[in-house]
Amino acid sequence: VAMMRNLQPAKPAEKEAEVSDELDRLLNGTPDLPKEVKDKIAMMEARLHQQEVHAERVRLRQEVADVTDKYDKNLTTDLQQVLYSAVQRDPNVDLGRVAEQYTTWLAKREEEAIARYLEKNPGASVAEAETQATEASSSVPSRPKRAGTGASSVARTADRKSYGTIKEGTEALFKAMERGDIKLFG
Numbered sequence: 001v002a003m004m005r006n007l008q009p010a011k012p013a014e015k016e017a018e019v020s021d022e023l024d025r026l027l028n029g030t031p032d033l034p035k036e037v038k039d040k041i042a043m044m045e046a047r048l049h050q051q052e053v054h055a056e057r058v059r060l061r062q063e064v065a066d067v068t069d070k071y072d073k074n075l076t077t078d079l080q081q082v083l084y085s086a087v088q089r090d091p092n093v094d095l096g097r098v099a100e101q102y103t104t105w106l107a108k109r110e111e112e113a114i115a116r117y118l119e120k121n122p123g124a125s126v127a128e129a130e131t132q133a134t135e136a137s138s139s140v141p142s143r144p145k146r147a148g149t150g151a152s153s154v155a156r157t158a159d160r161k162s163y164g165t166i167k168e169g170t171e172a173l174f175k176a177m178e179r180g181d182i183k184l185f186g
Contacts, residue, residue: 067099068083083098
């Protein structure tokens with residue numbers, strides 16, 4: 001007990017003024033850190049950003065998958081495209097509402113197609129009209145692979161030949177145009 005009375009209170013390792021100055025320096029955003037420390041902090045911030053972006057992508061994929069699972073499996077790809085486009089336009093959009101709007105719009109288009117088919121074919125049954133409407137919507141022609149001028153669509157690899165000079169190439173071009181092998185403007 002006598003020893004305890006002789007003990008003096010512990011003194012802080014640093015003065016309070018030094019600690020508050022250091023805290024102020026760090027909070028003001030102007031720390032005098034060495035370049036290597038700043039580089040490490042920047043690298044860690046970049047990695048943190050990448051991880052956050054990855055986590056958001058995973059969350060978005062899961063949310064889209066949850067929404068598309070509630071609808072017809074034949075619509076999955078189109079519905080995913082619609083949902084991703086909606087999120088791109090407005091990150092806070094309600095995906096369930098967008099999916100519902102899209103499927104309602106699609107059902108309306110199919111009903112219109114059935115009605116048009118029944119108008120044109122009065123003797124057809126509703127089941128036959130539904131079959132025709134779904135076949136028509138699923139057999140939409142694909143987009144052309146590429147668009148180009150007449151010259152690019154007419155040229156074939158067998159026709160390609162290297163020419164030694166510009167003059168030779170120009171003469172070959174004019175001859176091909178005279179024969180009608182190449183159409184430059186239409």
